[in-house]
Amino acid sequence: MSPAATSVLLAVVVTVVKGLLVIIVLLTGFAYLTLIERKVSARIQLRYGPNRVGPFGLIQPAADAVKLLFKEKVAPEGRDRFLYLLAPALAACAALFAFSAIPVNQTICIAGTHGAGPLSARCPGGYPLHWDVANINVGLLFILAITSLGVYSIFLAGWASNSKYSLLGGLRSAAQLISYEMAVSFALIGPVLLAGSLNLETVVNQQHSLWFVFLQPMGFLLYFTGALAETNRLPFDLPEAESELVAGYHTEYSGMRFGLLQMAEFVNVITVCSIATVMFLGGWMGPFFFLPNWLGPLWFGAKVGLLIFVMMWVRWTFPRLRYDRLMQFGWKVLLPLGMANVLLTSVFVALH
């Protein structure tokens, strides 16, 4: 085999293995997030939460999966058959696909002379192992593009169900996602300006002396607030507000189709928390530099986990916003603040 063909084959094999690993980790993460969410909510409401299946209820996700698989799949009359089935699949694909550009550790050089220092990703004579599925030079834009396609799944699920509650949930979510996408994008421009790159690995490497959360406290808060809305979490969960819309866009889904929509939601939570970690919290970097490299993914996981916990905490502590307030908050508070943040940051970068 020619060297070119070998390198192509190697790239394909490595990508497939990394992709499978990411899917396994994300799906396990989703399964246990459902349990953790119930546990956290129980603790906040002074209850015990699920504790019957296995020690501390640890096998509960498996029981839930079996229940969903064997449930009768009730589908509404007069639905759009193709789109009704397409929506959950699209939701799951978009959610899993978006994670592929997120680096969970710095590039490691295998069998080559590593460039000077931890900042160098160059690897002459060896194989540079990137810790993301696809090292894209506009990685951040790629993730934003994929998550913006995720709107369709929620919207189509609501439309294809042929149900008033679902349609209202879908319409609300489309309007909400478009509104908050602006604020989220503006919040993310701050770190991009500071790092001078859209490549996520470069952004993390630029934070080796100081995490961007300390330079961009406002940007971080704006992003986190917007992310709550983007993932339809309380206090912004109007698309599935159970007191008015039953369950919003997934009212008419049951069995594993419901499971797929739920999975997309939790994987999106993991993804937005990972983006926040990469852009603001220094990614895989620990607080001390002398710690070994292989701790990187663990630090990354710890930070993501902390952010997810805050999201759950917020969910069970704050009441839901009214819909017009939600829109006003997005357009009249978050967006102007995001613009001001971008302006201030650009002046700072230009003067520096």
Place this chain on the structure above:
Amino acid sequence: MTVIFGIAAVLAFGGALGVVLSQRTLYSALSLVLNMVSLAVLFLLLDAQFVAAVQIIVYAGAVMVLFVFIIALLSPGAEERVRPLELRMLFGGVLAAVFTVVIGRLALNGITVTNNGHFHGALGPFSPSLVDAHGQVQTLGEQLFTTYLLPFEVTSLLLLVAAVGAVYLSKHRRVSS
């Protein structure tokens, strides 16, 4: 590469056909989304990651979401088909033929075929290696704000006019009713 190009091209073409041929409006809009995403894949094959990402964010992620939103809000019924008149079909056929020739001429302009059957387009001032060395986003941004500043600003003015017009129309109607 060729295989991916083939798949993306077929999907883009199928999406474009779906826009015209499907009877339900929502399916037309979704076909357009398919077309735009396939075009983004073609941009990716040309090593234009930034353009590909922007294509998806702006067209598929923002413009088409609004289209789909409006379509679902109004929920129009299936399109009514009238029997196409002979004259209309003739006219359409002539137009299609003319445009195929014109666009084909433009697309083939400067393309040379090498001995081993590869196609090469006309070379502009920016080679892929040059753009990559300078950074894709940087190159595009610099060009937009220097060489193409006037068209860029005129376009933004056009969008502003459209936005002001839309706000005026919606406010005006509410006052009069």
